[in-house]
Amino acid sequence: MAHDAAGAAQFPGDGLPEVAVAGRSNVGKSSFINALLGRRKLARSSTTPGKTRRIHFYRVEERAYLVDLPGYGYAAVGRQERRGWRPLVESYLRGGRASLRGAILLIDSRRGPQREELDLLRWLAAEGIDARAVFTKSDKLKAAALAERRASWAERLPLPGADIAWVSSRSGRGLAEPGRWIAAWTGVTLRRPDGAPLLN
Numbered sequence: 001m002a003h004d005a006a007g008a009a010q011f012p013g014d015g016l017p018e019v020a021v022a023g024r025s026n027v028g029k030s031s032f033i034n035a036l037l038g039r040r041k042l043a044r045s046s047t048t049p050g051k052t053r054r055i056h057f058y059r060v061e062e063r064a065y066l067v068d069l070p071g072y073g074y075a076a077v078g079r080q081e082r083r084g085w086r087p088l089v090e091s092y093l094r095g096g097r098a099s100l101r102g103a104i105l106l107i108d109s110r111r112g113p114q115r116e117e118l119d120l121l122r123w124l125a126a127e128g129i130d131a132r133a134v135f136t137k138s139d140k141l142k143a144a145a146l147a148e149r150r151a152s153w154a155e156r157l158p159l160p161g162a163d164i165a166w167v168s169s170r171s172g173r174g175l176a177e178p179g180r181w182i183a184a185w186t187g188v189t190l191r192r193p194d195g196a197p198l199l200n
């Protein structure tokens with residue numbers, strides 16, 4: 001079940017623990033959340049540029065929320081749209097929201113971390129938000145390229161190796177690691193629809 005918010009007045013007030021999922025447009029945020037929740041169909045595919053972006057709160061077993069933040073950055077996004085998402089995202093991440101337990105920043109495993117990702121990680125740290133990084137679409141890289149990027153990009157992030165994961169939402173590979181972070185943050189263990197643990 002999802003709950004949408006266009007402004008701070010619409011953020012859930014039930015106090016359930018929340019984990020935010022952030023990242024550029026098209027990086028795979030919705031796919032990641034769907035894979036973690038064991039859904040096949042995209043709950044929210046890419047929004048038409050110019051439309052008001054919203055924050056989507058996906059309830060997990062009535063005990064927590066995975067929070068799909070609007071995509072930021074991306075060359076195709078005009079200044080107009082940037083003005084739209086920034087106050088919304090900042091109103092969510094700022095101001096010491098007690099129910100926000102952690103944030104996962106998604107980074108495309110082919111592009112690697114850019115200035116915007118590094119800025120956002122530093123900003124989250126300054127806000128006192130426990131932030132981790134997940135590299136997405138790892139299925140698009142061959143094994144050798146993947147191994148090389150794992151080493152060089154981990155070095156560029158201001159995070160310990162244990163706070164960095166590599167996943168494919170398509171195959172399910174690597175999802176167990178962020179699944180463990182989410183369990184530690186919220187107390188909710190994510191499972192596949194058949195009850196089995198997430199694939200590793």
Ligand SMILES: Nc1nc2c(ncn2[C@@H]2O[C@H](COP(=O)(O)OP(=O)(O)OP(=O)(O)O)[C@@H](O)[C@H]2O)c(=O)[nH]1
Nearest residue numbers: 025026027028029030031046047071137168169170
């Ligand atoms: N091969 C592959 N494609 C993926 C994976 N995850 C997402 N995609 C594709 O990448 C595109 C964007 O995925 P979304 O999940 O909509 O990305 P998003 O970050 O939610 O995008 P916005 O909502 O626009 O910010 C879609 O075409 C997905 O099918 C993955 O693990 N592997």
Ligand SMILES: [Mg+2]
Nearest residue numbers: 029030044045
């Ligand atoms: Mg999305």
